[in-house]
Amino acid sequence: MRYLLLLIIRNAFRQKLRTILTMVGIVIATVAFGLLRTAVEAWYAGAEAASATRLITRNAISLVFPLPLSYQNKIQQIEGVATTSYSNWFGGVYISEKNFFPQFAIEPRSYLKLYPEYLLSPQEERDFFRDRQGAITGEKLAQKYGWKIGDVIPIRGTIYPGDWNFILRGIYKGASERIDETLFLFHWEYLNEKLKQTGAERANHVGAYVVGIEQASQAAQISQAIDGLFANSLAETLTETEKAFQLGFVAMTEVIVTIIEVVSFVILIIILAVMANTMAMSARERKREYATLKALGFPGSFIALLITGESMVIALVGGLFGLLLLYPAADSFASKIGTFFPVFRVTPETAWLAMGIALVVGLAAAAIPAWRGAAVSATEGFRQIG
Structure with missing residues (x-):
């Protein structure tokens, strides 16, 4: 041989x-x-990393159109819903247009509860919760731009005009290699306060709701219950699993x-x-x-x-x-x-x-x-x- x-x-x-x-x-x-x-x-x-116990509720017409903040309490009362949070796409520019990365205004406590795969130290989490101007970002994004805790991150608004300054309070790590470490998250209240001051129509509105459910098998039933709750309203909703939501973006390409x-x-x-x-x-x-x-x-x-x-x-x-x-x-x-x-x-x-x-x-x-x-x-x- x-x-x-x-x-x-x-x-x-x-x-x-x-x-x-x-x-x-x-x-x-x-x-x-x-x-x-x-x-x-x-x-x-994104779809592969999605959780089976998270639903996304958005405007039935398009993600571009917001939803009233008042929807959160009504969604929370539906049987089988464990936690609700919300987020808002910001879409600002860091230094120049080529420096693109996802930016979301969130409700910190409920949002991070729904996304335990974003790992922060207890101190970073506390600092982020306390500082309304604070922000957190993924380790990959922080390494790319050389950001450190305490840095002021200036972002020029496009959807929301103006110069916005955020203080970096935490750098999260993904619980696994599949977790996105390029997100930039900050307080929705900080955004909403500015919108109220300028009298903008989008004040007290959010881009989408993230709904945590008790059992993945209830996803279809709870989705129908949420959409039925706001049927025939001025802002009807479309609720789907987080994976289906992510695959919707993939379908575009x-x-x-x-x-x-x-x-x-x-x-x-x-x-x-x-x-x-x-x-x-x-x-x-x-x-x-x-x-x-x-x-x-x-x-x-x-x-x-x-x-x-x-x-x-x-x-x-x-x-x-x-x-x-x-x-x-x-x-x-x-x-x-x-x-x-x-x-x-x-x-x-x-x-x-x-x-x-x-x-x-x-x-x-x-x-x-x-x-x-x-x-x-x-x-x-x-x-x-x-």
Whole structure:
């Protein structure tokens, strides 16, 4: 067995330049496929991290239209509702428009109770609760801009005009790698006070309610109860699970996701063609050798094993190098896209899939050359070499 393996490896590297170029193609394909699959997973990261016991209630017309603050007490009284909170999209600009990150005005205590996956120290939590001008942000966002506790974060309002200054009171960490660490959260009361002073119509209104329910199985029933409560009102509601809410945003860009998935499989087809061509050339060049082996009594299965083994070695080495490069490539890509993909990491599933596909490509590329090599007779092999 050891000699067979050595023979396969020597055969794989007999034409060094061709083998190296084929491996480079597999490396590039593995990295490209891994990055594209990671991008697709990042698109769905918010939905995958959603809790089954959280509902989102928004205006039935559009998320753009607010809901009265008075709805909170009515929602809280519905049977099965454990906690209610609310948030409001702020949409300001930090220094310049390119520095985009999600900003929400929230009710701190109830909101953080509903999102225990945002981990703050007890001191940071207390400081945030006490300071109406205070804000908290995720660790990833704080690292990007070099923010520290106590820094004043100036944000220029767009939806809510004016210059807003927030004092950073806490930097949260996600309870798992799937948690978004690019959010910027501050007191809704701070926003509402300013709106009251200017007489804005959106005072005492919120963007959406977050509803914590006691049991996930009650989601449909409670959603219907909430929407029924405000039916025929001036601001009717649409309530759905947090996952369905997140998937609604993904659906807006579904065409882009589909294109990415198609491109990832096109890459596999291309590298399969390159690999198959390499193996076909190798098998054609070695017909005299295979004919000699047949004449010496080696069965066709042995020839097929040599060809398949050679293809698998090339695919395996190329796939492993591609996998090693995939992680730094993903980190580099994540640093350049900023907060567009809050969670961009190569999952173990993607890594295994990339390696599995590399091995499948190796098997598929060797299939026809191995079959032909096993089927050819010794006399036919010598005659074709001529």
